[in-house]
Amino acid sequence: MRTLISIVAIVAGMTPAPASAAPLPEGSADHFAGSQIRKHEGTGELRTTESPPTEGKVPGMDVSSHQGDVDWKSSWAKGARFAYVKATEGTHYRNPKFTQQYNGSYDVGMIRGAYHFALPDRSDGARQANFFVDNGGGWSPDGKTLPPALDMEYNPYGETCYKMDQAAMTAWVKAFSDTVFARTKRYPMIYTSTNWWNKCVGGSVKFGDDNPLWIAHYNSKLGPLPLGFDFHTIWQWQAAGLFPGDQNLFNGKFEQLQRIAAS
Incomplete structure (x- = not known):
């Protein structure tokens, strides 16, 4: 039987909030980008014996509290030119290293x-989005801030x-x-894997019309994109490597990356 809240939501044309899940396990909180993709799909380390083609692309990285205080000068010297930093999870977790990582990457260039x-x-999508924006997930047209990412x-x-x-x-x-x-x-960039997205979201809405794609696929070749996307903006291609955290490639030149950050 539908609850009164569900009936009211349907009448009002709203999507009912998800049913409450079991309490989070003690000490759980910080899952980094790709942590569950690796668990279910593997890291591709045996297949990734060589780097993907990098000509005309920009190398970058993504980090979370697992990397602690990042040596941003070292990563810059090794060639990283962009970074995604975990800010939040659900509505219960804020990355305690966010300031060092977010501001440190900006300060080094x-x-x-x-x-x-x-x-x-x-909790529903709107509530988690507000929690994210309130705790570091904003954007400013300064030419050095990428779109927020989901x-x-x-x-x-x-x-x-x-x-x-x-x-x-x-x-x-x-x-x-x-x-x-x-x-x-x-609009936020969407990070996902093709396998998970096609199973759990599908292609009834073409998110690629508004949302840039950050695709996780651990190999030297990209493979098929998720349903609803015709183009990828960032490719997380390796779980660990030259830079702390994960290894990423922006699908374009640095000037194009700057335009994404400025408009």
Whole structure:
């Protein structure tokens, strides 16, 4: 039987909030971008015996509290020119190293952005988007800030798709995206893997029309993109390597990366 809240939400044309999930395990919090993709899909280390083609592309990195205080000068000297920094997860976690990582990357000259690790069964998309923007997930047209990013991947605590069907997950992502846009005037970049997205979100909405794609695929060749995307902006191609955290490539020249950060 539908609850009164669900009936009211449907009458009002709103998407009901996800059913409450079991309490989070003690000490759980910090899942970095790709942590669950690696668990379910592997890191591709045996396949990645060589780097992907880098001509005309910009190397970068992504970090979370797992990297601690990052030596940004060293990463810059090795060639990293952009970074994504984890800001939040669900509505319960803030990266304690966010300031050092977010400001440190900016201070050394990198173009940087913040990302949010989604837990769609814990609260609705709008609520998590507001928590993210309130805690580092903003954007400014300064030419050095990437669009906020939404990390959508396997459930760390249970069923792959968070016990949500594709319609519900699509609505969740759209609510998050629309809320971020309303507050920052930028649609968030979406981080995901093709396997997870095609299973849990599908292609009923073409998110690629508004949301840049940050694709995780650990190999020297990219492979197929998720449904609803015709182009990738960033490719997370290796779990560890030259820079702290994960290894990424921007699909374009540095001048194009600057334009994304400025408009």
